[in-house]
Amino acid sequence: MEANIAVPTDKKDIWNGGGGKPFGASYGKMMMWYFILSDALTFSGFLAAYGLTRFKFIDTWPIADEVFTHVPFVHGDFPMIYVAIMTFILIFSSVTMVLAVDAGHQMKKNKVAWYMFATIIGGIIFVGSQAWEWNTFIKGSYGAVKTTEGKLLQFVKDGKQIALADFVIGNRTDGRVQHTKKNGLWFEEEGTIANYSVAQVIQAYNANPEIQVRTELIDLDKKQKTILSREAGSAMLARTDRVVEGANLEENEYGNTIFADAFFFITGFHGFHVVSGIAINIIIFFNVILGTYEKRGHYEMVEKVGLYWHFVDLVWVFVFTFFYLV
Amino acid sequence: MAHAHESNTKRIWIVFGILSFITIVEVYLGILKPAALHLQGMGTSWLNWIFIILTLAKAYGIAWVFMHLEGEKKWLRRSIVWSAVFLISYLVTLFLFEGGYIFDTLSPLVKW
Structure with a gap:
């Protein structure tokens, strides 16, 4: 019983119920x-x-x-x-x-x-x-495209990464509209859709010969991301199915989701x-x-x-x- | 509170200077990435080893001076530091070995 009673004491520095202070430190x-x-x-x-x-x-x-x-x-x-x-x-x-x-x-x-x-x-x-x-x-600054198997491709010019907005012209052209509660199913929403369609990006890539595709793969000799030739880039781009802008928990324009x-x-x-x-x-x-x-x-x-x-x-x-x- | 009335102000500012200096060195090396340090090393690059050692030095400065571990009883200090160092080294060793193993196993299956 005694241990449960708040004992009035002047020695406020000691732990309740004992005289010694372990390690010379107060309880708190x-x-x-x-x-x-x-x-x-x-x-x-x-x-x-x-x-x-x-x-x-x-x-x-x-x-x-x-x-x-x-x-x-x-x-x-x-x-x-x-x-x-x-x-x-x-x-x-x-x-x-x-x-x-x-x-x-x-x-x-x-x-x-x-x-x-x-x-x-x-x-x-x-x-x-x-x-x-x-x-x-979250907003991101460059944008990237993703292949069907989830590999991320970025774009570079003279070895430096450039944004999609720097070489893709105009607004989204495939007529894809943001799905909201007002124009679609009232019980469903979708995340912000990309500013460009994949076809638009590929078209812009074909029109600008100085732009190259950069993959996620790191060249271990230089510790830099691998930049593909124009032809290899085209082949990779043919396998893409979505444009990624910014970052969320499911995908991001920087590379690996995790x-x-x-x-x-x-x-x-x-x-x-x-x-x-x-x-x-x-x-x-x-x-x-x-x-x-x-x-x-x-x-x-x-x-x-x-x-x-x-x-x-x-x-x-x-x-x-x-x-x-x- | 053994050091009840003495002021450590000067010492605090010196430690702040050291911590800031280490941070500047880290950022400088991180931006510059000298090839000799960045591309070679043992296990990981020399640059990473430098970062890790400098980080532990900073952690020591914060724990010993700012958190005042140096003034605590020896075994309070040891009960904290040894527990942390032992458990964290164990955890990190297991996790990093496992990560390396998964890489060795899975990466040959991914074609770039």
């Missing part, structure tokens, strides 16, 4: 660490599964720095720059977080509040960047962690302002949410390496 901090450990294993599971899939398709996997080349408000080709900026934002918000913890040790309430505020802003900027990245990825799935899943799960981290940070921020921890006599709560926030940063370091760099 230790459990935060073990939560982080188990969450780290979850993320490792995702990244390891990504590794397995990539090894399975090692000769055809999309090359990440050909996919993530965009920076907001700037035109042109900047592989990885934006992801690097996002990494900086997250590392910097980690710094303001650890500065908040540091100020908490010195019981400087205002400093803690300001550093927490900066951390929250950093987190919001990161999530916003992530949303922009997703938007760009590449986009892993992108959505891993960065999405990380983004979810950032969002919940921001929410927890906001709660603690208001507690700081209200003076909760000043009354409590220590800012250990800030330290504990700090651990979670640093963990989110730590995961991003690995996602950055294994999704974008390697």
Whole structure:
């Protein structure tokens, strides 16, 4: 019975029902660490599964720095720059977080509040960047065609990838209309149809002799995608049955379907962690302002949410390496 | 909270500088992809090994200084780090071997 009774005690630092503190850590901090450990294993599971899939398709996997080349408000080709900026934002918000913890040790309430505020802003900027990245990825920028057996073909001019819109002229000509609830079966919808038909793309390919077809297959000597001759390209194009623009869970213009799935899943799960981290940070921020921890006599709560926030940063370091760099 | 009242501000900024520098090096190498590092290697390219080592260095900096593992009791630290390192190495080894095996088995069946 005694163990179930809340014992009034002045020693708030010890675990309930015992005098000793295992590892010299408070209950909350230790459990935060073990939560982080188990969450780290979850993320490792995702990244390891990504590794397995990539090894399975090692000769055809999309090359990440050909996919993530965009920076907001700037035109042109900047592989990885934006992801690097996002990494900086997250590392910097980690710094303001650890500065908040540091100020908490010195019981400087205002400093803690300001550093927490900066951390929250950093987190919001990161999530916003992530949303922009997703938007760009889903919209796509080049477009591709797919063969009946699911192989993806992209188009290049002078060795550089070009968009369908750069060489296919005019609007879709085969009269295919987007199926909506209004013009078709009221209980069915279809995803956005492509801007061009396959026949149009093939016609444009035949009319532009400088355009070549690029397959997913990686030339292992150069670590670049294979570019087909005009004749081989024609033969491949004859086997296509659909135009792919952008990315979703079923197909994407970058290559293997599971590449986009892993992108959505891993960065999405990380983004979810950032969002919940921001929410927890906001709660603690208001507690700081209200003076909760000043009354409590220590800012250990800030330290504990700090651990979670640093963990989110730590995961991003690995996602950055294994999704974008390697 | 053994270090209750001392300030570590300077150290924090130094670690931030190191982490930023590593990130810049990674991005620089990732864009440049020097052929000697990119096209040769052991198991995977030298470039990938560099990325992996730099990543582990960054993880060490974040965990030890920002998450303050260096100040915790030795066995709290070990219960966290050893568990993670052992389980993750095991998982990754199995998964990557399996992925390589599936590639060896299936890729000859796909004609490009």
